[in-house]
Amino acid sequence: MGVTAKLLKGTLYAGGLRIGKLDGYERLIAGIYGRPDRVPVILQPYTYAMAQHGLPARRFFTEPEPFVNASRNTAAYFGADSWSPIFDFYNIELEALGQKLIWRENSEPDVDTREPLVASADDFKRLKPPVPGKDGRMPYVLESYERYIDVTGIPPMAYACSPFTMAVLIRGYVNFLRDMRRDPAFAHRLLEFLSMEVVVPWIDKMVEVTRTAIVVMSDAWASAPNMTTQIVREFCLPYVEKVIRATNSTMRTVMDSGSWGEKEVAEPREILDVKMDMMTHGNGFKSRRPFFLLVWNEDYEVVGIPRMRAYAEEKKVCLMLNVRPDLIEEGPIERIVGNIVKLIAEGAGKGRLVLLINLVPVGTPVEHAHAAVAAVKQFGVYPIGSLEPSAFRMPSLEPFDEWMRREGLPV
Amino acid sequence: MDWKKDLAASVTEGDEIRAEELARAALGSGAPPREVLEKGAVAGIYETGRLWQEGDYFLPDVILSIEAFNKVMEMVEPLLAGEVGSTKGKVVLGSVEGDAHDLGKNIVAAMLRSSLYEVIDLGIDVGAQRFVEAVREMHPDVIGLGAYMTTTMRNMEGVVTALREAGLRGSVKVIIGGAPVTADYAERIGADGYGADAVQTVAVVDRLLGVS
Numbered sequence: 001m002g003v004t005a006k007l008l009k010g011t012l013y014a015g016g017l018r019i020g021k022l023d024g025y026e027r028l029i030a031g032i033y034g035r036p037d038r039v040p041v042i043l044q045p046y047t048y049a050m051a052q053h054g055l056p057a058r059r060f061f062t063e064p065e066p067f068v069n070a071s072r073n074t075a076a077y078f079g080a081d082s083w084s085p086i087f088d089f090y091n092i093e094l095e096a097l098g099q100k101l102i103w104r105e106n107s108e109p110d111v112d113t114r115e116p117l118v119a120s121a122d123d124f125k126r127l128k129p130p131v132p133g134k135d136g137r138m139p140y141v142l143e144s145y146e147r148y149i150d151v152t153g154i155p156p157m158a159y160a161c162s163p164f165t166m167a168v169l170i171r172g173y174v175n176f177l178r179d180m181r182r183d184p185a186f187a188h189r190l191l192e193f194l195s196m197e198v199v200v201p202w203i204d205k206m207v208e209v210t211r212t213a214i215v216v217m218s219d220a221w222a223s224a225p226n227m228t229t230q231i232v233r234e235f236c237l238p239y240v241e242k243v244i245r246a247t248n249s250t251m252r253t254v255m256d257s258g259s260w261g262e263k264e265v266a267e268p269r270e271i272l273d274v275k276m277d278m279m280t281h282g283n284g285f286k287s288r289r290p291f292f293l294l295v296w297n298e299d300y301e302v303v304g305i306p307r308m309r310a311y312a313e314e315k316k317v318c319l320m321l322n323v324r325p326d327l328i329e330e331g332p333i334e335r336i337v338g339n340i341v342k343l344i345a346e347g348a349g350k351g352r353l354v355l356l357i358n359l360v361p362v363g364t365p366v367e368h369a370h371a372a373v374a375a376v377k378q379f380g381v382y383p384i385g386s387l388e389p390s391a392f393r394m395p396s397l398e399p400f401d402e403w404m405r406r407e408g409l410p411v
Numbered sequence: 412m413d414w415k416k417d418l419a420a421s422v423t424e425g426d427e428i429r430a431e432e433l434a435r436a437a438l439g440s441g442a443p444p445r446e447v448l449e450k451g452a453v454a455g456i457y458e459t460g461r462l463w464q465e466g467d468y469f470l471p472d473v474i475l476s477i478e479a480f481n482k483v484m485e486m487v488e489p490l491l492a493g494e495v496g497s498t499k500g501k502v503v504l505g506s507v508e509g510d511a512h513d514l515g516k517n518i519v520a521a522m523l524r525s526s527l528y529e530v531i532d533l534g535i536d537v538g539a540q541r542f543v544e545a546v547r548e549m550h551p552d553v554i555g556l557g558a559y560m561t562t563t564m565r566n567m568e569g570v571v572t573a574l575r576e577a578g579l580r581g582s583v584k585v586i587i588g589g590a591p592v593t594a595d596y597a598e599r600i601g602a603d604g605y606g607a608d609a610v611q612t613v614a615v616v617d618r619l620l621g622v623s
Contacts, residue, residue: 047562102511102536107562110511114535173514174478177471181425225470226514266466298590325561326591361562 003154003213013037014351024081025154028354032292032318035351039344039380041373043080045071046087047107048360048369052400053411056105061087064143066411072151073409077400078369079377080357085148087141089159089218093198094169096136097127106362116172124190129197132205145210155212160203162256163195163243164236168221170194180235187235195239196246203247203254217243217256219278224261229270232259233277240278248281255279257294263302272311279317291317292354297324305346318352323372325359333371337392340375348384355380370397414442415450418483422455423462425475427482430455434483444490452483456525460610474514477521484524498529499622500552503545505533507566512559515589515609519555522609523616539566539573546579553616556602558589567592568600575601584619588612 010029013022013036022030022037030036050060053070060067068085075083088108095101099117101109118124133142148156161169167190168176179187203215221227222236240256247254256278262268272293279291293312300308300321312319321343327336340355347353355376360369374395379387398406414437421430430452437447459476462468468476502523506516513535520530531549533541542554554574558564567587574580586604587597597605604619606612 104509104536107509113511113513174474177475178478181475228469228471231471326564329561359561361565363565 006154007213010036025152028082031352031354033352035382038382039348039353039355039376040081041355041357041376041380042082042084043075043078043357043373044084044086044359045074046359047362048364049074051106051362055411057107057109058103061109062137062140064140064147067140068144068147068151069409069411072148073404073407073411076407076409077366077403078357078373080373084157084159085144086159087144090161090165090169090220092137092141093130093161093166093194093202096130096138096202097170097198099170111169113169113172116170116175118170118190119172119175121186124186124193127193129193129201132201133209138202138205142206142209145206145212149210155210158203158206158210158212158215160199160206160215160217162217162219162222162236163191163199163239164232165219165221166194166198167191167235173221173226180231184235191235191239192242195242199243200246203243207247207252213252215247215252215254217254219256219259221259222274222278223259224264224271226261229265229274232274237274237277237280241280244280255291257292260296260299262295262299262308268299268303268307269311272308276315276317291315292320293317294320294322294356296322305343309347309349312352313349318354319347319349320354320356321347322356322358325361328357328368328372329361329364331365331368331371333367333392333394334389336368336371337375338389340372341379341387341389344376344380344384345387348380348382351382366400367394367397370395415446415454418447418451419455419458422452422479422483423458423476425472425479427475427479430479431482431486434486438486438490444487445494447483448487448491452480452487453525453527456480456521460522464610473518477518480521480525499527500616500620501529501531501549502553502555502616503531503533503542503549503551504555504557505537505542505545506535506557506559507563507570508536508538509566510558510560510563511535512589513557515559516555516557518609519557519588519606519612522613526613526617528613528616539569542570543573543577543579546574546583547577551583552620553584553586555606555612555616556585556587558587558592561591564589564591564596567596567602571601584616586612586615586619 006026007029010026011033014030014034027036028040031040049070052074055066071085091101094111100112100115102112103109145156222232244254258275258278262271265271295308309319327339375392414433418433421433434447459473463473504516504520506513520532523530556567556570558567571585584603587602588606594605604615606615
């Protein structure tokens with residue numbers, strides 16, 4: 001079935017026209033728009049896949065074939081409904097601009113914040129926009145997305161770094177704070193350049209190559225407490241809107257999946273409202289836009305899931321909750337299952353809940369990740385029934401190497 | 412003009428250009444370096460801490476204030492070198508291996524300096540053996556480990572283990588902090604203390620060293 005048919009099936013199912021069984025992708029679509037057959041669970045294989053396949057970081061983060069194959073294998077082994085080819089997506093445009101990264105043997109590369117590319121106003125004058133798809137690791141990203149399509153048959157969710165977070169990284173946090181306070185005109189010129197000369201052409205290129213329908217910008221540096229909502233409204237949101245207006249189309253959704261920090265403010269709604277504004281539909285159709293409210297465990301554990309659920313329902317958007325990574329790592333299985341049951345009990349409602357395993361820390365026993373996914377499959381079936389953790393049935397497990405051999409999967 | 416009040420205010424407001432000017436002028440007119448530091452810069456950063464704790468200041472305000480404080484400190488510190496009672500103790504700080512974040516560590520460093528600790532900052536992505544070498548070479552009273560990601564937090568335990576294996580664990584106190592870190596985790600890995608924020612970290616170090 002083609003991707004359009006899958007989208008249609010998922011959205012119809014969400015609306016009550018429940019024909020046939022859903023596959024993982026269709027379940028995710030149904031979960032975003034309404035009530036699927038059960039709560040969808042997405043996995044970001046990331047560095048766990050890298051370690052599970054014994055790949056050095058240099059290969060995983062530069063070579064499309066091992067990157068996509070390893071990510072696919074890990075996601076399939078754990079049985080997630082859907083997975084994203086996640087790489088260090090904050091760094092791609094920055095590296096293409098010439099920003100130095102720190103590379104390590106066993107973890108993702110990071111921007112070298114000791115040497116920001118735009119250390120002075122003169123550096124900014126010298127900055128040249130990258131050639132989309134040619135500079136830095138942009139070819140790696142495009143080829144990885146093409147491979148993802150080959151492997152899964154559906155276009156990937158593509159990722160970009162938001163202009164605001166890019167400005168912080170390319171300037172350095174303290175420098176950019178000073179810019180915004182003392183020379184806001186310079187800060188706006190930099191943001192304008194990054195938005196229109198870097199992010200927009202890159203998004204256009206990714207969409208041209210992959211025909212992808214959803215592009216997500218991420219905005220870690222627009223989070224509390226690092227930034228205030230006042231700063232975000234003045235320096236971040238206008239450029240999110242600009243990028244979205246420049247890149248949206250009827251067949252394409254570009255969004256900023258936002259930030260975090262609800263627990264850092266007296267009134268969490270302040271941050272939640274900013275998140276919804278980051279999801280602005282710009283010039284797109286609001287009615288079909290796959291809005292979601294992504295809330296991280298650091299925040300929902302303090303503020304409470306029911307409050308997040310109520311806000312998502314008020315805004316008529318899907319609630320997406322990550323599963324706490326250190327819990328998956330540490331276990332034991334009973335504790336992991338108890339946590340999944342709590343997320344479902346407090347978050348599932350009558351639909352529009354997606355659970356995200358955003359990180360399985362390297363070294364996590366495979367049983368733990370299996371238990372997390374299996375618990376969602378057992379307890380997340382709509383209508384939500386008995387949620388007694390002691391009723392959990394752990395599926396039988398095959399060691400990863402044997403499973404790989406039996407499946408005949410390549411790395 | 413009351414230079415002490417003005418200097419303190421420029422630090423609190425995060426105006427490092429004015430803070431540097433005022434400190435230079437005060438020293439040039441014969442003000443004792445210790446007075447420039449304590450009545451000006453430290454008074455200013457303490458006011459910042461108060462505003463932060465009362466919820467009137469946000470992290471960006473604190474960061475810029477610390478930058479202003481550091482400007483004055485850079486100027487005054489060499490003039491205080493060797494002065495009796497100039498420091499309460501020596502603290503070595505670093506973000507653990509794999510972690511390139513330094514925001515929290517820098518705030519802690521500034522707050523410790525403002526509380527008259529000598530701070531040696533090893534920077535980011537610091538391996539366990541580098542911490543061991545630092546303890547051997549610099550004989551700090553405390554080492555502070557920062558981790559800002561769940562993935563790198565685990566490397567804190569490696570530092571504690573490496574110190575133990577090198578026979579140095581008894582000679583230095585270990586404190587930890589950072590966004591994903593908890594007091595419970597500190598206890599589990601055998602650290603001596605945990606700082607939930609920079610102000611609390613200073614109090615923890617004071618307590619561990621028995622100073623006020």
